Amino acid sequence: MKIAISTGGGDAPGLNAVIRGVVLAAAHRGWECLGIRHGYDGLMGLDKVVPMGPAEVRGITHLGGTILGTTSRGNPFHWKETKGDGTVVEHDRSKDVVAEAKRLGIDAIVAIGGDGSLGIAMQLYRMGIPIVGVPKTIDNDVGGTVATFGFDTAVQTATEAIDKVHSTAESHDRVMVVEVMGRHAGFIALNSGLAGSADVILIPEIPFDIRKVVEKIRAREAEGRHFSIVVVAEGARPKGGGVSLIDPEHHRLGGIGDKVAHSIEEMTGKETRSMVLGHLQRGGSPTTFDRLLSLRFGAAAVRLIAEKKFGYMVALQPPDIVAVAIEEAIAKPRHVPLDSDVIATARDLGISLGD
Numbered sequence: 001m002k003i004a005i006s007t008g009g010g011d012a013p014g015l016n017a018v019i020r021g022v023v024l025a026a027a028h029r030g031w032e033c034l035g036i037r038h039g040y041d042g043l044m045g046l047d048k049v050v051p052m053g054p055a056e057v058r059g060i061t062h063l064g065g066t067i068l069g070t071t072s073r074g075n076p077f078h079w080k081e082t083k084g085d086g087t088v089v090e091h092d093r094s095k096d097v098v099a100e101a102k103r104l105g106i107d108a109i110v111a112i113g114g115d116g117s118l119g120i121a122m123q124l125y126r127m128g129i130p131i132v133g134v135p136k137t138i139d140n141d142v143g144g145t146v147a148t149f150g151f152d153t154a155v156q157t158a159t160e161a162i163d164k165v166h167s168t169a170e171s172h173d174r175v176m177v178v179e180v181m182g183r184h185a186g187f188i189a190l191n192s193g194l195a196g197s198a199d200v201i202l203i204p205e206i207p208f209d210i211r212k213v214v215e216k217i218r219a220r221e222a223e224g225r226h227f228s229i230v231v232v233a234e235g236a237r238p239k240g241g242g243v244s245l246i247d248p249e250h251h252r253l254g255g256i257g258d259k260v261a262h263s264i265e266e267m268t269g270k271e272t273r274s275m276v277l278g279h280l281q282r283g284g285s286p287t288t289f290d291r292l293l294s295l296r297f298g299a300a301a302v303r304l305i306a307e308k309k310f311g312y313m314v315a316l317q318p319p320d321i322v323a324v325a326i327e328e329a330i331a332k333p334r335h336v337p338l339d340s341d342v343i344a345t346a347r348d349l350g351i352s353l354g355d
Contacts, residue, residue, distance in 0.1 A: 001031040003108045003305060004101070005052065007066040008039035008074060008117035012138050012150025013286035014294035015066040015112065020057040021298020022110050027054050029306065034106065035067075039074035039117070043100040044093050061291055064284050075120055098127050108305045110298075112136050114148075115330050118313065122326045125311045132304045133313030133326045134297045138281055141185035143332040144324035145315035149297060152289040154181065154281040155191045161277055162196030162229060173226040175217060175264050177274040179257025181281050182233030186336045188281070193231035194345065200228065200352045202260070204235035204243075205336045208354025210260070214267045216352035221270075230264070232257050236354075296321050 005022055007015055019035070026033045035056075037047035047069070050056075060067060073080065079093045101109065108130040111121035114137035125131040135142040138154035158180045169176040178198075180188045186203020193201035200216055202208045217228045234253045237243045244256035261274035286294065293316060300314040300321040312323040336343065346353060 001026070001029070001107045001305070002034065002105050003031060003110060003302070004034040004036050004049065004104075004106045005068065005110045006036045006039060006112065006117075006121075007068045007070045007136075008111070008113040008120065009070060009072055009136070010114070010138070011065050011070050011282050012136050012148075013064045013153035013282070013284060014149035014290040015070075015136065016057075016060040016063045017286060017291050017294030018112055018134055018136070018149065018298040018301075019052070019067065020060055021295040022301055023052045023057045023298075024054060025299040025302035029302070031302075034104070036109075038069040039071045040076050040097050040120075041071065041074050043097045044076060044079070045096070045100075049104060061295070062285050064282075064286065072116075075116075077120065077123060094124065094127060097124065098129055101129055108132060108310065110134060110301045110305070114139070115142055115333055118142070118326050118330050122311070122330065125326070130305075130308075130310040131326075132301045132310060133329075134301050135313055135315065135329065138188065139182055139185050140187040141183075141334045142329055143334055144313070144329035146318060147293065147316050149290045149294040150282075150286070151187065152293075153284065153287045154188055155195070156287055157281050157284060158188055158192035158231075158277055159195045161275075161280070162192060162198060162231060165275070166197070166229060169227040169229060172271065175228045175230065175261070175268070175270050175272040177230045177232060177257045177261040177264070177272065179232050179234055179274065179276045179278075181277070183235040183253055185334060186233040186236070187334075189231050189233035189236070190336055190342055190346065193229075194342065194349075194351070196229070196231070198229045198231040198351060200230040200354065201346060202230070202232040202236040202256075202354045203336055204233055204237065205338060206353050206355050207237055207239040207241075209239050210263045210267070210354075212352060212354050213260070214264060217264060217268055217270070221268075230260060232260055236260075
């Protein structure tokens with residue numbers, strides 16, 4: 001067998017551990033392994049396809065990022081070319097990917113990515129490429145799995161940041177608004193906010209009323225607590241309003257933290273500062289949980305190939321790693337269940353969710 005690995009979309013802590021898991025499990029079976037550089041660019045002549053063996057993955061489990069590189073704009077079905085005059089032309093280069101994979105004698109591809117990358121993988125699978133998926137996103141919103149690798153590390157990073165702003169917020173009697181990632185799902189905001197003792201947590205699943213947020217801050221003032229911590233997911237939105245965009249053309253989210261901070265200061269008169277954690281959440285060494293999950297996912301992906309279970313992705317359904325149809329997983333993305341114990345815990349602790 002000759003298999004190849006592709007890492008696409010945003011990077012996440014644990015990607016290198018997955019790569020190592022796949023390569024070592026493949027080598028254990030006597031298979032050949034290749035790495036496709038920058039998503040599928042290596043199969044479109046835009047980058048390289050490189051050999052991957054035990055020597056190439058030695059000592060990478062603890063490293064953030066991906067040694068293969070990645071891209072968020074490498075969809076072969078909608079590949080964009082910028083002409084000399086600046087105009088952008090879109091091409092479907094999926095047939096080039098299929099042809100190059102066949103030319104290289106690739107028997108299967110392990111596609112590591114979130115819903116976007118897994119959607120591309122599903123399309124390539126329908127074109128005849130045997131594919132197995134590995135769910136990756138710090139947002140934890142891929143369906144079919146209880147957890148994606150990278151999420152635990154992102155929550156740890158966000159929690160540490162929230163811990164650090166507590167002291168400066170209390171010293172200056174300020175309100176601090178911390179914006180974390182989470183386009184459509186508020187898992188990072190909810191988990192880090194709860195663990196970091198936030199006073200207000202705003203998530204995409206619960207449109208917020210800024211008056212309720214201010215109500216909570218005023219109540220703390222009345223109790224002699226002259227500072228507050230607000231954690232807001234980038235995809236949070238006010239009731240009756242839309243998400244905050246910093247780049248409408250590419251639908252890039254951002255700025256909601258600043259808008260919430262401005263409203264709080266205007267309505268309360270309290271000095272309010274905002275900070276955006278942004279890509280800090282994507283970087284750094286993966287936690288023990290993410291390292292272990294990544295290695296399990298990588299080895300399990302190779303087992304699925306051995307069983308010829310193509311069109312499936314590996315998924316965590318504790319205590320087991322199981323196979324879930326990619327089509328099923330991307331059809332039902334995960335959101336924070338409003339009746340979950342974590343939501344109930346936040347409410348029981350007096351945390352405002354903006355409603």
